[in-house]
Amino acid sequence: MSITSRAHPNQAVSQTFTAGRVGVVTGGGSGHEPAFLGYVGRHLLDAVAVGEVFSSPTAKSFYDAMVAADSGAGVACLYGNYAGDNMNVKMAIKMAERAGLTVRTVVANDDVASAPKTELAKRRGVAGEILMWKVGAAAAARGASLDEVIELAQRAIDQTRSVGIGLTSCTIPAVGKANFLIPDGQMEVGIGHHGEPGIEVRPVVSAHETANLMLDLILPDLPIVRGDEVALLVSGLGATPMMEQYILYGELSRRLQQEGVVVHRPLVGNLFTSLEMMGVTVTLMKLDAQLKADLDAPCESVGLTVVG
Amino acid sequence: MSITSRAHPNQAVSQTFTAGRVGVVTGGGSGHEPAFLGYVGRHLLDAVAVGEVFSSPTAKSFYDAMVAADSGAGVACLYGNYAGDNMNVKMAIKMAERAGLTVRTVVANDDVASAPKTELAKRRGVAGEILMWKVGAAAAARGASLDEVIELAQRAIDQTRSVGIGLTSCTIPAVGKANFLIPDGQMEVGIGHHGEPGIEVRPVVSAHETANLMLDLILPDLPIVRGDEVALLVSGLGATPMMEQYILYGELSRRLQQEGVVVHRPLVGNLFTSLEMMGVTVTLMKLDAQLKADLDAPCESVGLTVVG
Amino acid sequence: MALYDSPEIVENLITMTGEQRAYLSEIDGAIGDGDHGINMSKGFAQARERIHARATLPNLPQALDDLAMTLLEGIGGSMGPLYGGFFLAMSEALAEAGTLDRESFGQALTRGVESVQEVGNAQVGDKTLIDTLVPARDTYLEAQAAGLRFTECLENMVGAAEQGQLSTKDLQARIGRSARLGERSIGVLDAGATSCYFILKSMADSIRRLPVRSV
Amino acid sequence: MALYDSPEIVENLITMTGEQRAYLSEIDGAIGDGDHGINMSKGFAQARERIHARATLPNLPQALDDLAMTLLEGIGGSMGPLYGGFFLAMSEALAEAGTLDRESFGQALTRGVESVQEVGNAQVGDKTLIDTLVPARDTYLEAQAAGLRFTECLENMVGAAEQGQLSTKDLQARIGRSARLGERSIGVLDAGATSCYFILKSMADSIRRLPVRSV
Ligand SMILES: Nc1ncnc2c1ncn2[C@@H]1O[C@H](COP(=O)(O)OP(=O)(O)O)[C@@H](O)[C@H]1O
Ligand SMILES: Nc1ncnc2c1ncn2[C@@H]1O[C@H](COP(=O)(O)OP(=O)(O)O)[C@@H](O)[C@H]1O
Ligand SMILES: [Mg+2]
Ligand SMILES: [Mg+2]
Ligand SMILES: [Mg+2]
Ligand SMILES: [Mg+2]
Incomplete structure (x- = not known):
């Protein structure tokens, strides 16, 4: 390629x-x-x-x-x-x-x-x-x-819904200073990919609670309900350690299992970032037969490779 | 898989x-x-x-x-x-x-x-x-x-040589405090995957200079010389923004081109990390026909997928 | 007519953006990111290069097209497509007319404003360049319908443009970067509305500066 | 012999590591990461569970094997393979001998030390448990060759183990975590050498505590 x-x-x-x-x-x-x-x-x-x-x-x-x-x-x-x-x-x-x-x-x-x-x-x-x-x-x-x-x-x-959280800000190199601020120990729920303001700034919580509050925003919106099959994508925003992304993924998948939602395709990594922001976006796509087939079809690129 | x-x-x-x-x-x-x-x-x-x-x-x-x-x-x-x-x-x-x-x-x-x-x-x-x-x-x-x-x-x-640099430290969760320290604005050249001490601590330099000083450690060691074909792997250590990894990759590949070294297979990303350390490892493998064939052979995993 | 056959109107626009560079950025700095003057003068200066790179100097529609294409090629964000579309539409209208006169300029202005609205979806009152453009166009077309001469139509247009620009001071931004500030965006001029006033004024001045003729 | 047929020696080892937990961690804290007592007591306590989960209480070789397997399964880092290998080798030697006496213990000790050296590659003077083990073994074998009784061999062994342990105080660590400190590692005891002295002493005590017999 x-x-x-x-x-x-x-x-x-x-x-x-x-x-x-x-x-x-x-x-x-x-x-x-x-x-x-x-x-x-x-x-x-x-x-x-x-x-x-x-x-x-x-x-x-x-x-x-x-x-x-x-x-x-x-x-x-x-x-x-x-x-x-x-x-x-x-x-x-x-x-x-x-x-x-x-x-x-x-x-x-x-x-x-x-x-x-x-x-x-x-x-x-x-x-x-x-x-x-x-x-x-x-x-x-x-x-x-x-x-x-x-x-x-x-x-x-x-059929797709996402939400982001941010723990630290990021700096556009040409500007040279952080383009927004998140106080230490706080996280901004709903933050955008460029630091657009989110829904609320609140103290950082455990991975378990973070997973829950993110899914509480995503699941009812579509809604995604018991019996649904989904693709679950967790993307680090740039400075989030891989271990923490996997820990969050684990919590998300546990909660989804409880809710009776089946993860057909998981994707975890720095797949869509925001310079050096620490934080994560969680994305769920509710699948039907056609979407599933198209997601599963082979492709090859630096960011995403699927073997048929 | x-x-x-x-x-x-x-x-x-x-x-x-x-x-x-x-x-x-x-x-x-x-x-x-x-x-x-x-x-x-x-x-x-x-x-x-x-x-x-x-x-x-x-x-x-x-x-x-x-x-x-x-x-x-x-x-x-x-x-x-x-x-x-x-x-x-x-x-x-x-x-x-x-x-x-x-x-x-x-x-x-x-x-x-x-x-x-x-x-x-x-x-x-x-x-x-x-x-x-x-x-x-x-x-x-x-x-x-x-x-x-x-x-x-x-x-x-x-046939493989690597070197790492670290800009910030990392914390083993069970220990709860940073397991080493790199002063702000400094970088540790040769740092190990767990923060093992490197060769020297020096002021942070541009991506261009960083690429050069890393290759100056790697190339003569094997050595890798004009006409060689290599695999070039750049791995973020956890908190290094993807954009910066690609920028470093660009500088590495430019320098290698100058030296007459051909990059046969590039790999960039958080492929082997060190918790939330900011920094990067650069790895070069000097290829022969057999190594090339084995690197190019198809494989499928979360960390590395090669389409045949 | 000489003005139709030369890039002079566009040359004057380019000179103007260079002169207003610092002022436009200063205004943008109050409630935006302070780069409007830079964006404008950079884009327009590139257009001068394109125009002068031609074997022979282009006529007005061609120069406007060069300006539009330069903005569409050189400036991302919002100014490229908004002003690029504006000048592209003007260029098309004038090329179709084959001449620069009261009617063709009215057509060009109308088509230009249409493009800005189509691309940016802004309404009067949103604190954007639309606050300059819409009253300017309406006033021009009224003057034209009332049978005023080209230069009088332009004069009225510039007056309405200035009014429109000044009206943005008391408005709360509802679109673009400064909309994030909510009520804090009230009390200062909008950068785009200001540059737009300068643009219309510069074009009108270029045309009115002609030796007295039947325009 | 009763001691061979019961896990008592191993039980006493487990009790000992529980008692020395805080002290061993304190020593490790000076030039290591302060977890040696935790590592040891955690691993050994798990062994007690394994031993007592058996339908019938195991004999000494089996109990040593249980201890070894627990350490190999429960403790990563260096203590698992070093002590796991040590007790595994002792277990094998004693099982082959089928009895616990002066000769079989000498064999077991020899094989145990071999394993530690094979696995860890440390030499006397590197400030590790080898500084306890090697003189202890040498002294035991000398006493045995000189025809001393089992209890006397053990007594000499414990004395040499203590000397070896104390010798680590003035050594500079050349292996393991504390080697990073260079000269700063001089002046304090090595944690592993200390736990090893306690282990050899506990085993000797268990054996010598027996009613006077021909051992
Ligand atoms: N949707 C829109 N329609 C019309 N004008 C707009 C729109 N969005 C922004 N503007 C104008 O763009 C101006 C800002 O331009 P500029 O500073 O060059 O771009 P940026 O906002 O990307 O930094 C604003 O003052 C406003 O007049
Ligand atoms: N290669 C080795 N050979 C023998 N003993 C070793 C070796 N490496 C480390 N040790 C011993 O291990 C002890 C430290 O054990 P412990 O604190 O439990 O493990 P860790 O160093 O992983 O925290 C040291 O005091 C030293 O005696
Ligand atoms: Mg701006
Ligand atoms: Mg801007
Ligand atoms: Mg330790
Ligand atoms: Mg340890």
């Missing part, structure tokens, strides 16, 4: 793209490594627009990614709900239309803490994007039409 | 073990996640002995791992050079011999900073162990004899 940066440095393109199928692209600011670049690969993203740290890529780099991923069957642009990304994707699509490309979008909004359920469209996209990309790209890989890819990616994110 | 914990909780066994071939096992203290447990999987480790945080597993759990991985063709125990592990493996082998098992060992000693080249046997094993496991397990998977597996794993580690 290899990736090259074509044209200019703000864009990466997979070398495994096969002509004739729908192209799958995304884009976003830097600082979330291995997202977004690390998910370019076989049966995953075909091209990615790369922005400055915590800042949307330009319209032109989204456009370039679309052009790179287009081979006549159209392009699915699957990205996260942030003002800058929304605006740049809109202008990129205008440019793409002028160039005769067909582009459709799905906007991830899996972060339950970012807006009430009555305002789904205001919610931010976080680590759930990875699962949306996986499903959309699996559909594209098996030759689905652009409309089908979009429909499935939309279903994927509609 | 699935892993179950048999017998008692200090041991994990792969479900993909196929009888009749050499079993590959390792073991070590906790706190290095995803090592060691996360490398149990298809065509990788067959069983692992799990110790307390930063403490060797017991002889019995090494023995249990050996029993679990044995199907008559013998067991290769590929582990790192630490006093406790050495002693427990020795007693485990004594127990295994009483039970009629054939066990041979390879002891990783890839850390160039832990002893001079004249005292190779005193050097500690660090992230290079992952490459040793990969090669040994690939050999076992293709049906090599125990002697061949041992010979290849030995060749793998003989």
Whole structure:
């Protein structure tokens, strides 16, 4: 699997793209490594627009990614709900239309803490994007039409809920000072990927209690109930030790077992980070047969590899 | 791929073990996640002995791992050079011999900073162990004899060199206070996986200079020279942001390119950690045709998955 | 008409953003991240390079297109797509018209504002550049409908733009970075509304500075 | 002989480690990580459970094997394999002999020390339990060769063990955790050498406490 940066440095393109199928692209600011670049690969993203740290890529780099991923069957642009990304994707699509490309979008909004359920469209996209990309790209890989890819990616994110907690802040290098503050011994529940304010700041609790309070926000929102099968993704935000991520995973999986929710596919690691923030996001996707098949389909990338 | 914990909780066994071939096992203290447990999987480790945080597993759990991985063709125990592990493996082998098992060992000693080249046997094993496991397990998977597996794993580690740097310390939970100290703005070059003292403590420098000083320790030691092909593994120690790991990787790969050294296989991530230490280890393995083939062979585990 | 055939209007815009760089960043600093002047002058300065790299100097629609493409290529965040889209739409309208006159400028302004609203979804009162743009456009079109001359339409437009810009002082930001501050965003001007006023004023000045003609 | 047929010697060892728990940890605290007493008493206490879980009380070799297996199963780090191997080797030697007498104990001690050296690679002077074990064994074997009675051999052994233990005070640690301290490790006893002295003394005491017989 290899990736090259074509044209200019703000864009990466997979070398495994096969002509004739729908192209799958995304884009976003830097600082979330291995997202977004690390998910370019076989049966995953075909091209990615790369922005400055915590800042949307330009319209032109989204456009370039679309052009790179287009081979006549159209392009699915699957990205996260942030003002800058929304605006740049809109202008990129205008440019793409002028160039005769067909582009459709799905906007991830899996972060339950970012807006009430009555305002789904205001919610931010976080680590759930990875699962949306996986499903959309699996559909594209098996030759689905652009409309089908979009429909499935939309279903994927509609069935996905995330929440984050932060224990320490992070610093945008160009700014040079922390972009928010969490007092020592406190944690911010519902914090966003760029330090967007969460729901509450409260004393740090045990992994067991942390798992419970995160699931108490996620499970009722969809809802996810007894008998459901889920994908469970735990992502460290950058400075969270691996051991602690696994300990939290253990607590989450115990609680889910109690609730009668079956984890079909676990993913743990620094999969969608936030510079050097200490903290974690927890993502659950409620699965049906199709989503399961698409999640289980083989893919290969730096960030996520699934063996068929 | 699935892993179950048999017998008692200090041991994990792969479900993909196929009888009749050499079993590959390792073991070590906790706190290095995803090592060691996360490398149990298809065509990788067959069983692992799990110790307390930063403490060797017991002889019995090494023995249990050996029993679990044995199907008559013998067991290769590929582990790192630490006093406790050495002693427990020795007693485990004594127990295994009483039970009629054939066990041979390879002891990783890839850390160039832990002893001079004249005292190779005193050097500690660090992230290079992952490459040793990969090669040994690939050999076992293709049906090599125990002697061949041992010979290849030995060749793998003989061709591997690592060095670590630490920027902050870490705390063993049961102890509750930092087990060493690095002053703010300083970094310890050559630090071990458990905070073992390094070569020097010096002011933090840029990624570019860090890459150079690490390679200046690694390259001459083997040596690795113009025209060589290598695997290059960068592992965060726990709290190192992914973005910074990739930035360091970029600087390493630039320097290697200048030196005429070709990176055949890059690996970047929190692959062998040290609780919440901030820092990184850099590992290079000098490849020949056989090592290359064994590194490239497919395998599947939480820590490392290679698609064939 | 000479102005249609040269990049002069765009050149003047670029010069203006350079001059207002510090002021715009200062305003953005109060309730934003203090980079608006930098974003603007950086993007616009890149456009000058693109324009001058051409074999022959472009006409106004082409220069606006160059400016738009530079902003869309060089500035992420919000300014690239908002102003990039604005100038792209103006460029298209003027190219279609083939001339710069009262009608075509009215068309261009209308299409430009449409793009900003489509891309940014902001409404009047949200404390954004829309607070400058919408009254400016409405006033221009009213003046045009009332049969005023091009220069009078522009004069009225600039007056409304200034009013709109000043109106942002008492508004609470409901969109963009400063919206996070809630009530604390009241009491200072909006950076984008201010740069937008400077842009409309600069364009109007460029056109009015022409020797008296039937414009 | 009753002692061979019962776990009494091992029981007394277990009781001893419980009593010396705090003292051994205190010594380890000076130049180690302060857990030697905890490691020892925890491991030995688990052995008592294993022994008493048996349907019938085991004989000495079996009880030593139980102790060894418990240490090998319950204690990671260095004490598990060092003492586990020590008692395992003693158990094997005594089982082969089928009796506890001057010769078989000499054999058992010799095999035990061999295991510790094989597993740990320490030499006399490294400030480890070897500094107790080696002189103890040598003295025992000398006494045996000189034709002394079992109890006298044991008495001499304990004396040499105590000397060996005390010798560690002036040594610089060259192996194990305290080796990191370099010269700062001089001036205090080694924890392992001390626990080892207690172990040999306890075994000797158990045997010598017997009613006078031809031992
Ligand atoms: N959705 C929007 N619609 C119109 N204008 C907007 C919108 N979002 C932000 N703005 C304008 O952008 C200005 C800030 O621009 P700038 O500082 O260059 O970008 P950033 O906020 O990314 O630092 C604000 O003052 C506001 O006028
Ligand atoms: N290689 C070795 N050979 C013999 N004895 C050793 C060796 N390494 C350590 N020891 C003994 O182990 C003792 C420390 O035991 P303990 O405190 O229980 O373990 P740890 O050092 O793991 O905390 C030391 O005092 C020393 O006597
Ligand atoms: Mg700003
Ligand atoms: Mg900004
Ligand atoms: Mg100790
Ligand atoms: Mg200890």
